[in-house]
Amino acid sequence: MKIHIANGRLIDPAHEIDQQRDLFIASGKIVGIGSAPDGFTATRRIDASGKIVCPGLVDLAARLREPGFEYLATLESEMEAAMAGGVTSLAIPPDTDPPLDEPGLVEMLCYRAKKLNRAHVYPVGALTLRLEGKRLSEMAELVDAGCVAFSQANTPIVDTQVLFCALQYAATFGYRVWLQPIAPRFGHEGVAHDGEVATRLGLPGIPTAAETIALFTYIELARLTGAKLHITRLSSAEGLALVRAAKAEGLDITCDVSINHLHLSEMDIGYFNAHCRLNPPLRSLRDRDALQAALANGDIDALCSNHSPIDDDAKQVPFSEAEPGATGIELLLPLALKWGQGHKLSLLETLRRVTINPARIIGSKAGQLSLGARADICIFDAEGETTVTRERLRSQGKNTPFLGLNLPGKVCYTVVEGKVMYAEP
DSSP, X not given: OOEXXXXXXXXXXXXXXXXXXXXXXXXXXXXXXXXOOTTOOOSEEEEOTTSEEEEOEEESOBOOOTTTOTTTOOHHHHHHHHHHTTEEEEEEOSOSSSOSOSHHHHHHHHHHHHHHTSSEEEEEEESBGGGOSSSBOOHHHHHHHTOOEEEOTTOOOSOHHHHHHHHHHHHHHTOXXXXXXXXXXXXXXXXXXXXXXXXXXXXXXXXXXXHHHHHHXXXXXXXXXXXXXXXXXXXXXXXXXXXXXHHHHTXXXXXXXXXXXXXXXXXXXXXXXXXGOOSSOOOOHHHHHHHHHHHHHTSSOEEEOOBOOOOGGGTSSOGGGSOOOBOOGGGHHHHHHHHHHHTTOOHHHHHHTTTHHHHHHHTOSOSOOOTTSBOOEEEEEEEEXXXXXXXTOOSSOOOOTTTTOEEEEEEEEXXXXXXXXXXOO
Protein backbone atom coordinates (compact mmCIF):
# COMPACT_ATOMS: atom_id res chain seq x y z
CA MET A 1 0.00 0.00 0.00
CA LYS A 2 1.13 3.53 -0.81
CA ILE A 3 0.03 6.16 1.70
CA HIS A 4 0.14 9.93 1.46
CA ILE A 5 -0.15 11.66 4.85
CA ALA A 6 -1.06 15.21 3.90
CA ASN A 7 -1.13 18.60 5.63
CA GLY A 8 0.17 17.40 8.98
CA ARG A 9 2.62 19.08 11.35
CA LEU A 10 5.54 16.67 11.21
CA ILE A 11 7.58 16.43 14.41
CA ASP A 12 10.68 14.24 14.46
CA PRO A 13 12.91 14.80 17.53
CA ALA A 14 15.65 12.59 16.08
CA HIS A 15 16.24 15.11 13.29
CA GLU A 16 15.01 18.26 15.08
CA ILE A 17 12.15 18.66 12.60
CA ASP A 18 8.98 20.57 13.49
CA GLN A 19 7.37 21.75 10.25
CA GLN A 20 4.32 21.21 8.14
CA ARG A 21 5.38 18.51 5.71
CA ASP A 22 3.68 15.70 3.87
CA LEU A 23 4.84 12.13 4.32
CA PHE A 24 4.88 9.44 1.65
CA ILE A 25 4.97 5.71 2.40
CA ALA A 26 5.49 2.70 0.16
CA SER A 27 6.46 -0.93 0.81
CA GLY A 28 6.40 -0.32 4.55
CA LYS A 29 9.01 2.44 4.44
CA ILE A 30 9.13 6.22 4.28
CA VAL A 31 9.95 7.12 0.69
CA GLY A 32 9.30 10.85 0.73
CA ILE A 33 9.29 13.72 3.23
CA GLY A 34 7.85 16.98 1.98
CA SER A 35 7.65 15.88 -1.65
CA ALA A 36 6.66 12.62 -3.29
CA PRO A 37 9.23 10.51 -5.15
CA ASP A 38 8.95 10.27 -8.90
CA GLY A 39 6.06 8.11 -10.06
CA PHE A 40 4.43 7.93 -6.61
CA THR A 41 0.66 7.39 -6.73
CA ALA A 42 -1.05 6.98 -3.37
CA THR A 43 -3.58 4.23 -2.81
CA ARG A 44 -4.69 5.94 0.42
CA ARG A 45 -4.58 9.56 1.46
CA ILE A 46 -4.81 10.58 5.11
CA ASP A 47 -5.65 14.23 5.73
CA ALA A 48 -3.71 15.19 8.85
CA SER A 49 -4.77 18.85 8.86
CA GLY A 50 -4.49 20.29 12.36
CA LYS A 51 -2.82 17.13 13.63
CA ILE A 52 0.67 16.04 14.68
CA VAL A 53 2.52 13.42 12.65
CA CYS A 54 5.34 11.88 14.69
CA PRO A 55 7.29 8.61 15.00
CA GLY A 56 5.41 5.76 16.63
CA LEU A 57 5.99 5.80 20.38
CA VAL A 58 8.58 3.50 21.97
CA ASP A 59 7.70 2.03 25.40
CA LEU A 60 10.50 0.65 27.58
CA ALA A 61 8.26 -1.43 29.87
CA ALA A 62 5.12 -3.18 28.67
CA ARG A 63 4.05 -6.49 30.16
CA LEU A 64 1.98 -8.36 27.57
CA ARG A 65 1.40 -11.24 30.04
CA GLU A 66 2.42 -14.00 27.65
CA PRO A 67 3.55 -16.63 28.24
CA GLY A 68 1.97 -17.78 31.47
CA PHE A 69 -0.44 -15.03 32.52
CA GLU A 70 -3.01 -15.17 29.74
CA TYR A 71 -5.80 -14.93 32.31
CA LEU A 72 -4.63 -11.35 32.95
CA ALA A 73 -4.12 -10.34 29.33
CA THR A 74 -3.13 -11.69 25.93
CA LEU A 75 -0.83 -10.54 23.19
CA GLU A 76 -3.90 -9.77 21.11
CA SER A 77 -5.54 -7.51 23.69
CA GLU A 78 -2.36 -5.65 24.64
CA MET A 79 -1.22 -5.18 21.05
CA GLU A 80 -4.62 -3.61 20.31
CA ALA A 81 -4.08 -1.35 23.33
CA ALA A 82 -0.66 -0.37 22.00
CA MET A 83 -2.18 0.55 18.64
CA ALA A 84 -4.85 2.67 20.31
CA GLY A 85 -2.06 4.45 22.20
CA GLY A 86 0.14 5.14 19.18
CA VAL A 87 2.86 2.82 20.56
CA THR A 88 4.61 0.90 17.80
CA SER A 89 7.64 -0.52 19.66
CA LEU A 90 7.58 -2.35 23.00
CA ALA A 91 10.32 -3.62 25.31
CA ILE A 92 9.03 -6.67 27.18
CA PRO A 93 10.31 -7.40 30.73
CA PRO A 94 11.38 -11.00 31.39
CA ASP A 95 9.02 -11.77 34.30
CA THR A 96 6.69 -14.04 32.34
CA ASP A 97 5.89 -17.62 33.40
CA PRO A 98 8.29 -19.20 32.71
CA PRO A 99 10.69 -16.23 32.61
CA LEU A 100 12.42 -15.31 29.36
CA ASP A 101 15.55 -17.31 30.12
CA GLU A 102 15.38 -19.79 27.23
CA PRO A 103 15.98 -18.97 23.55
CA GLY A 104 12.93 -21.01 22.56
CA LEU A 105 10.63 -18.88 24.72
CA VAL A 106 12.02 -15.68 23.25
CA GLU A 107 11.69 -16.98 19.71
CA MET A 108 8.10 -18.06 20.38
CA LEU A 109 7.21 -14.64 21.78
CA CYS A 110 8.77 -12.86 18.81
CA TYR A 111 7.02 -15.21 16.37
CA ARG A 112 3.63 -14.71 18.02
CA ALA A 113 4.07 -10.95 18.03
CA LYS A 114 5.19 -10.83 14.40
CA LYS A 115 2.28 -13.00 13.33
CA LEU A 116 -0.16 -10.55 14.93
CA ASN A 117 1.42 -7.84 12.76
CA ARG A 118 1.01 -5.05 15.32
CA ALA A 119 3.68 -3.39 17.47
CA HIS A 120 7.31 -4.46 17.24
CA VAL A 121 8.42 -6.45 20.27
CA TYR A 122 11.86 -6.17 21.87
CA PRO A 123 12.28 -8.87 24.54
CA VAL A 124 14.48 -8.17 27.54
CA GLY A 125 16.00 -11.48 28.61
CA ALA A 126 16.34 -12.81 32.15
CA LEU A 127 19.73 -11.96 33.63
CA THR A 128 19.71 -15.15 35.71
CA LEU A 129 17.99 -18.49 35.23
CA ARG A 130 14.35 -18.37 36.35
CA LEU A 131 15.16 -14.90 37.77
CA GLU A 132 16.38 -16.70 40.89
CA GLY A 133 19.64 -14.76 41.11
CA LYS A 134 21.82 -17.86 41.35
CA ARG A 135 23.06 -18.84 37.88
CA LEU A 136 23.60 -16.64 34.87
CA SER A 137 21.40 -17.14 31.84
CA GLU A 138 22.89 -17.98 28.44
CA MET A 139 23.04 -14.37 27.35
CA ALA A 140 24.67 -14.93 23.98
CA GLU A 141 22.01 -17.45 22.96
CA LEU A 142 19.25 -15.13 24.16
CA VAL A 143 20.66 -12.27 22.09
CA ASP A 144 20.67 -14.55 19.03
CA ALA A 145 17.01 -15.33 19.78
CA GLY A 146 16.10 -11.63 19.81
CA CYS A 147 16.80 -10.16 23.27
CA VAL A 148 18.00 -6.55 23.33
CA ALA A 149 19.11 -6.38 26.98
CA PHE A 150 18.99 -8.31 30.27
CA SER A 151 17.10 -7.68 33.48
CA GLN A 152 15.85 -9.14 36.73
CA ALA A 153 12.51 -7.28 36.37
CA ASN A 154 11.25 -6.69 39.94
CA THR A 155 13.35 -9.47 41.49
CA PRO A 156 16.66 -8.24 42.96
CA ILE A 157 19.74 -10.45 43.09
CA VAL A 158 20.60 -11.22 46.71
CA ASP A 159 24.15 -12.46 46.08
CA THR A 160 26.29 -9.47 45.05
CA GLN A 161 28.95 -11.83 43.65
CA VAL A 162 26.40 -13.19 41.16
CA LEU A 163 25.44 -9.64 40.13
CA PHE A 164 29.11 -8.74 39.72
CA CYS A 165 29.69 -11.77 37.48
CA ALA A 166 26.56 -10.97 35.45
CA LEU A 167 27.68 -7.38 34.84
CA GLN A 168 31.21 -8.52 34.07
CA TYR A 169 29.96 -11.01 31.48
CA ALA A 170 27.54 -8.47 29.98
CA ALA A 171 30.31 -5.86 29.75
CA THR A 172 32.56 -8.31 27.91
CA PHE A 173 30.07 -8.60 25.08
CA GLY A 174 28.61 -5.10 25.23
CA TYR A 175 25.17 -6.17 26.46
CA ARG A 176 23.16 -3.55 28.35
CA VAL A 177 21.74 -4.58 31.73
CA TRP A 178 18.45 -3.05 32.91
CA LEU A 179 18.08 -3.00 36.68
CA GLN A 180 15.29 -1.72 38.89
CA PRO A 181 16.88 -0.42 42.10
CA ILE A 182 15.46 -2.65 44.83
CA ALA A 183 17.58 -3.59 47.83
CA PRO A 184 17.03 -7.28 48.63
CA ARG A 185 15.60 -8.01 52.07
CA PHE A 186 15.13 -4.35 52.94
CA GLY A 187 11.60 -3.03 52.97
CA HIS A 188 10.46 -6.07 51.03
CA GLU A 189 7.38 -6.48 53.23
CA GLY A 190 6.30 -2.89 52.62
CA VAL A 191 3.44 -1.86 50.36
CA ALA A 192 3.73 1.95 50.29
CA HIS A 193 6.33 4.70 50.62
CA ASP A 194 7.62 4.91 54.16
CA GLY A 195 6.21 8.36 54.81
CA GLU A 196 3.32 10.36 56.17
CA VAL A 197 0.53 8.54 54.33
CA ALA A 198 1.71 5.01 55.13
CA THR A 199 2.03 5.98 58.79
CA ARG A 200 -1.45 7.47 58.89
CA LEU A 201 -3.01 4.48 57.15
CA GLY A 202 -1.06 1.89 59.11
CA LEU A 203 0.60 0.45 56.01
CA PRO A 204 4.07 -1.16 56.16
CA GLY A 205 6.53 1.16 54.45
CA ILE A 206 9.25 0.87 51.82
CA PRO A 207 11.95 3.45 52.61
CA THR A 208 13.72 5.49 49.96
CA ALA A 209 16.91 3.79 51.14
CA ALA A 210 15.67 0.58 49.53
CA GLU A 211 16.27 2.35 46.22
CA THR A 212 19.48 4.18 47.08
CA ILE A 213 21.22 1.18 48.67
CA ALA A 214 20.62 -0.80 45.48
CA LEU A 215 21.84 2.10 43.37
CA PHE A 216 25.07 2.43 45.39
CA THR A 217 25.74 -1.25 44.64
CA TYR A 218 24.84 -1.04 40.94
CA ILE A 219 26.96 2.06 40.35
CA GLU A 220 29.98 0.65 42.18
CA LEU A 221 29.77 -2.59 40.20
CA ALA A 222 29.42 -0.59 36.98
CA ARG A 223 32.68 1.19 37.86
CA LEU A 224 34.41 -2.14 38.45
CA THR A 225 33.11 -3.90 35.35
CA GLY A 226 32.49 -1.15 32.81
CA ALA A 227 28.99 -2.53 32.24
CA LYS A 228 26.36 -0.50 30.43
CA LEU A 229 23.47 0.08 32.85
CA HIS A 230 19.92 1.22 32.37
CA ILE A 231 18.18 2.07 35.65
CA THR A 232 14.48 1.40 35.34
CA ARG A 233 11.60 3.15 37.11
CA LEU A 234 13.41 5.66 39.31
CA SER A 235 11.11 6.81 42.09
CA SER A 236 13.01 9.14 44.42
CA ALA A 237 14.96 12.40 44.45
CA GLU A 238 17.79 10.68 46.34
CA GLY A 239 18.04 7.92 43.75
CA LEU A 240 18.00 10.49 41.00
CA ALA A 241 20.93 12.33 42.61
CA LEU A 242 23.01 9.15 42.57
CA VAL A 243 22.28 8.49 38.90
CA ARG A 244 23.02 12.12 38.03
CA ALA A 245 26.40 11.90 39.78
CA ALA A 246 27.24 8.63 38.02
CA LYS A 247 26.45 10.18 34.65
CA ALA A 248 28.61 13.21 35.47
CA GLU A 249 31.43 10.81 36.33
CA GLY A 250 31.23 9.39 32.83
CA LEU A 251 29.69 5.99 33.57
CA ASP A 252 27.53 4.54 30.80
CA ILE A 253 24.18 4.84 32.61
CA THR A 254 20.71 5.75 31.38
CA CYS A 255 17.44 5.79 33.30
CA ASP A 256 13.69 6.08 32.92
CA VAL A 257 10.63 6.99 34.98
CA SER A 258 7.09 5.66 34.70
CA ILE A 259 4.03 7.76 33.87
CA ASN A 260 2.63 6.93 37.30
CA HIS A 261 5.57 8.30 39.27
CA LEU A 262 5.78 11.33 36.99
CA HIS A 263 2.27 12.46 37.92
CA LEU A 264 1.32 10.82 41.23
CA SER A 265 2.57 10.75 44.80
CA GLU A 266 1.80 8.96 48.06
CA MET A 267 -1.02 11.46 48.60
CA ASP A 268 -2.97 9.84 45.75
CA ILE A 269 -3.37 6.65 47.78
CA GLY A 270 -6.15 8.55 49.55
CA TYR A 271 -8.21 6.02 51.45
CA PHE A 272 -6.52 2.82 50.33
CA ASN A 273 -6.93 3.25 46.55
CA ALA A 274 -5.58 -0.10 45.31
CA HIS A 275 -5.01 1.34 41.83
CA CYS A 276 -2.12 3.22 43.47
CA ARG A 277 -0.51 0.02 44.76
CA LEU A 278 2.54 0.13 42.54
CA ASN A 279 6.11 -1.15 42.33
CA PRO A 280 8.11 0.92 43.15
CA PRO A 281 5.70 2.70 45.49
CA LEU A 282 4.45 6.22 44.87
CA ARG A 283 6.70 8.47 46.91
CA SER A 284 6.48 12.02 48.26
CA LEU A 285 5.42 15.17 46.44
CA ARG A 286 9.05 16.27 46.62
CA ASP A 287 10.13 13.10 44.83
CA ARG A 288 7.45 13.51 42.16
CA ASP A 289 8.48 17.12 41.48
CA ALA A 290 12.16 16.15 41.29
CA LEU A 291 11.39 13.41 38.76
CA GLN A 292 9.35 15.80 36.63
CA ALA A 293 12.15 18.37 36.58
CA ALA A 294 14.81 15.75 35.84
CA LEU A 295 12.88 14.41 32.85
CA ALA A 296 12.61 17.98 31.57
CA ASN A 297 16.32 18.79 31.93
CA GLY A 298 17.51 15.47 30.53
CA ASP A 299 18.84 13.84 33.69
CA ILE A 300 16.15 11.20 33.16
CA ASP A 301 16.38 9.89 29.61
CA ALA A 302 12.97 8.41 28.90
CA LEU A 303 9.37 8.03 29.99
CA CYS A 304 7.69 4.61 30.03
CA SER A 305 4.23 3.26 30.81
CA ASN A 306 5.34 0.35 33.05
CA HIS A 307 2.22 -1.30 31.63
CA SER A 308 1.04 -4.12 33.93
CA PRO A 309 -2.52 -5.31 33.21
CA ILE A 310 -4.12 -6.91 36.28
CA ASP A 311 -7.58 -8.38 36.72
CA ASP A 312 -10.21 -6.84 38.98
CA ASP A 313 -9.99 -9.64 41.54
CA ALA A 314 -6.38 -8.71 42.31
CA LYS A 315 -7.28 -5.07 42.90
CA GLN A 316 -10.61 -5.31 44.68
CA VAL A 317 -8.97 -6.41 47.92
CA PRO A 318 -7.41 -4.54 50.86
CA PHE A 319 -4.56 -2.27 49.74
CA SER A 320 -1.81 -4.34 51.32
CA GLU A 321 -3.08 -7.48 49.56
CA ALA A 322 -3.56 -5.91 46.12
CA GLU A 323 -1.22 -6.91 43.32
CA PRO A 324 1.07 -4.00 42.40
CA GLY A 325 0.84 -2.56 38.92
CA ALA A 326 -1.27 -0.46 36.57
CA THR A 327 -2.38 -0.44 32.97
CA GLY A 328 -0.64 2.36 31.09
CA ILE A 329 0.23 1.72 27.47
CA GLU A 330 -2.75 3.70 26.14
CA LEU A 331 -1.94 6.60 28.47
CA LEU A 332 1.74 7.05 27.59
CA LEU A 333 1.10 9.79 25.02
CA PRO A 334 -1.55 11.82 26.90
CA LEU A 335 0.40 11.72 30.16
CA ALA A 336 3.59 12.73 28.34
CA LEU A 337 1.70 15.66 26.82
CA LYS A 338 0.28 16.63 30.22
CA TRP A 339 3.79 16.66 31.70
CA GLY A 340 5.16 18.64 28.76
CA GLN A 341 2.42 21.24 29.03
CA GLY A 342 3.05 21.61 32.74
CA HIS A 343 6.74 22.35 32.09
CA LYS A 344 6.05 24.53 29.04
CA LEU A 345 8.08 22.26 26.79
CA SER A 346 7.71 22.17 23.03
CA LEU A 347 6.04 19.15 21.49
CA LEU A 348 9.38 18.24 19.96
CA GLU A 349 11.04 18.08 23.37
CA THR A 350 8.10 16.25 24.93
CA LEU A 351 8.00 13.61 22.21
CA ARG A 352 11.76 13.09 22.42
CA ARG A 353 11.24 11.26 25.74
CA VAL A 354 8.86 8.69 24.22
CA THR A 355 10.38 8.22 20.75
CA ILE A 356 14.08 8.53 19.91
CA ASN A 357 15.44 8.46 23.48
CA PRO A 358 13.91 5.10 24.44
CA ALA A 359 14.69 3.74 20.97
CA ARG A 360 18.38 4.47 21.55
CA ILE A 361 18.27 2.73 24.92
CA ILE A 362 16.84 -0.36 23.22
CA GLY A 363 19.42 -0.07 20.47
CA SER A 364 16.72 0.17 17.80
CA LYS A 365 16.35 2.40 14.74
CA ALA A 366 12.73 3.02 15.73
CA GLY A 367 11.46 6.35 17.00
CA GLN A 368 12.40 8.47 13.97
CA LEU A 369 11.14 9.58 10.57
CA SER A 370 13.77 9.49 7.85
CA LEU A 371 13.97 8.38 4.24
CA GLY A 372 14.17 4.61 4.07
CA ALA A 373 13.14 4.17 7.71
CA ARG A 374 10.42 1.79 8.77
CA ALA A 375 7.08 3.58 8.48
CA ASP A 376 5.96 3.40 12.12
CA ILE A 377 3.92 6.54 12.69
CA CYS A 378 1.53 8.07 15.19
CA ILE A 379 -0.91 10.79 14.13
CA PHE A 380 -2.62 12.58 17.00
CA ASP A 381 -4.71 15.62 17.77
CA ALA A 382 -2.82 17.69 20.34
CA GLU A 383 -5.94 19.77 20.99
CA GLY A 384 -8.15 16.71 21.52
CA GLU A 385 -8.79 14.86 24.76
CA THR A 386 -8.55 11.30 25.97
CA THR A 387 -11.16 10.38 28.55
CA VAL A 388 -9.93 7.47 30.64
CA THR A 389 -12.78 5.02 31.22
CA ARG A 390 -12.91 1.27 31.57
CA GLU A 391 -15.00 1.07 28.40
CA ARG A 392 -12.47 3.01 26.30
CA LEU A 393 -9.40 1.08 27.44
CA ARG A 394 -8.49 -1.62 24.91
CA SER A 395 -6.22 -3.37 27.38
CA GLN A 396 -7.66 -6.38 29.16
CA GLY A 397 -6.50 -4.73 32.39
CA LYS A 398 -8.65 -1.78 33.49
CA ASN A 399 -6.58 -0.91 36.54
CA THR A 400 -5.19 2.63 36.46
CA PRO A 401 -5.11 5.52 38.95
CA PHE A 402 -6.16 7.83 36.11
CA LEU A 403 -9.69 6.45 35.62
CA GLY A 404 -12.22 9.22 35.13
CA LEU A 405 -9.73 11.88 34.05
CA ASN A 406 -9.67 13.90 30.83
CA LEU A 407 -6.10 13.98 29.50
CA PRO A 408 -4.66 16.06 26.64
CA GLY A 409 -4.13 14.54 23.21
CA LYS A 410 -6.02 11.97 21.19
CA VAL A 411 -4.52 9.33 18.90
CA CYS A 412 -6.15 9.40 15.47
CA TYR A 413 -4.07 6.91 13.47
CA THR A 414 -1.33 4.40 14.15
CA VAL A 415 0.70 3.13 11.20
CA VAL A 416 3.01 0.12 11.51
CA GLU A 417 5.34 -0.73 8.63
CA GLY A 418 3.16 1.24 6.26
CA LYS A 419 -0.14 -0.33 7.32
CA VAL A 420 -2.88 1.57 9.13
CA MET A 421 -3.40 -0.56 12.23
CA TYR A 422 -5.57 1.89 14.17
CA ALA A 423 -7.95 4.61 13.03
CA GLU A 424 -10.00 6.69 15.45
CA PRO A 425 -13.55 5.31 15.56
